[in-house]
Amino acid sequence: MTPETISWKDDHVVMIDQRILPHKVNYVVCRSHYDVAKAIKNLVIRGAPAIGCAAAMGMALGALRIKGKGTAIFLKELKKIGGVLVRSRPTAVNLSWAINRMLKLAQENAHQTVEELQQTLVAESLKILAEDIDTNRRMGLNGQSLINDGATILTHCNAGALATGGYGTALGVIRAAVEAGKRVKVIADETRPFLQGSRLTAFELTCDDIPVTLITDNMAGHVMKCGYVDAVIVGADRIAANGDTANKIGTYMVSVLAKEHAIPFYVAAPLSTIDLSIKNGGLIPIEERDQKEVTHLSGKIIAPQQVAALNFAFDVTPAANVTAFITEEGIIRPPYQEAFSSLFNSR
């Protein structure tokens, strides 16, 4: 079993430190929404659904510590807390989705006392976490129908238990296929620069005895050409209304390679990752991170001193490269614009 990603303990939040897995299993304790924002920014916790859960708990932590009296002041302060959290990372929409859900709930319960509101928000953050795990299990059941017995699945980055409240999105689909009795093998891209593939995906799958083989990101084309890959399944950080999908840098490249080799390319994501307010992928903000993440590894320099580097954390896969979306509400096939509209309208 993969260790728990995030949990609520009395009046603080505990996260497994994903920066140092799998070499060390350490936990980071967050006692305020500032701690949570810092943990999100510094990649202690990452993965769009996990960031959503963390943000909800950050809102609850912040709510517990609001000093002012009266509901009006409380709601005003809560909004500020949301503002701090939402600025921690720009690309994953689950962050603002969770913050907005918490804010809306507080507003709807403006008749409660401050103490009641605090408990309401703590309970809601736990509900978001539980829902996320449930969502992933339903996504897994839906998605595993796409995996044949004996298949080898290539995945990029980590869209597993560690990227979510638990169970995982892309890896949840693989877990569900294994639970359904299918023999599934995984090829994991190591996913530079943060090595989520080698450090987290390989770790999770090893914990669950699912066969996993690691490759460097630049081997993806060759292994596809050799016929080693039956399908690609990845997660998502934000899906635009037309189906364009922001995910970890390199996902776009994998989608182009999958298209070249006529390999199905699936995106597994909860509906909370779909952002209908964004028309297309060109409008999704793409985070650029510190160049040192590319030029250094574990604090040690791996390039010449002071050489320039680009560090785009995400890229956008055009909807046309996505064979289907795997969601908790079922498999969504193109045309996505229409499918998303009718799905959200019917909710």
Add this chain to the structure above:
Amino acid sequence: MTPETISWKDDHVVMIDQRILPHKVNYVVCRSHYDVAKAIKNLVIRGAPAIGCAAAMGMALGALRIKGKGTAIFLKELKKIGGVLVRSRPTAVNLSWAINRMLKLAQENAHQTVEELQQTLVAESLKILAEDIDTNRRMGLNGQSLINDGATILTHCNAGALATGGYGTALGVIRAAVEAGKRVKVIADETRPFLQGSRLTAFELTCDDIPVTLITDNMAGHVMKCGYVDAVIVGADRIAANGDTANKIGTYMVSVLAKEHAIPFYVAAPLSTIDLSIKNGGLIPIEERDQKEVTHLSGKIIAPQQVAALNFAFDVTPAANVTAFITEEGIIRPPYQEAFSSLFNSR
């Protein structure tokens, strides 16, 4: 100026240790053909043309140390020395090309005494090195015509001075463009697992004040999509008769991405890299190296203990993905089979 890749000193060969550049500038001394074979195998020296120069010097070193008397024994021993060297790495054809050239020269001079043959072989190895640098300069002059002033060139791995006797193949073309007064910028893929891009290409270009920006291999698709790349230039380890090209793992992926974005994809290589005895890329032997090169970096583990990894050192880019070959004899355009045939027949 980039430090010298390889040189002959009295009765030994000195190579810069490419495993630890750019952090340390150390030299490895080879006193026998066994030392040279080990240096090639362990990546002290790498890059097809540099491996060719090293193999020639390895033959000369071995020749100097042949104990038996008489030319017949000498030639027999020299063949064995070639056998040791040729087994050091399988993919780069320049290795067997250089060994065969040395063997053929010795056979043609069977009338010489052993001492004379030894001097003939030492002189030939120096000639191969000098020719390689000259070849690269001619290749550069031919190739720079393809680069526009202000262009940004993406390159993969290191096809520079360090991969050759000097000046470089792909980087030689870039150097020639700069010498012709063009402003050229380079985007270098870091090239996992051995990081030839970040450690060697970025180092070389920094030495020569040519602007270079590092990316992780998985950013290549995104930077192309953003319009940052005007052309791709890479080297080659072996080119089949039909133009299929083996080069560093990830080159194939870059070629697919270049095709997707209608970006010209050039291969810069000397004629000694073209192997007319191999019909197509499917027949080129692809080296698989120790998994630890993927799971470890600088001796430190970066993945879970004992996780499986694939480590293909090369892949094959289909001829159809190559816009043109840049050689010392000019730019070669498709159809390659015919172009190669007429080029080799006219020599």
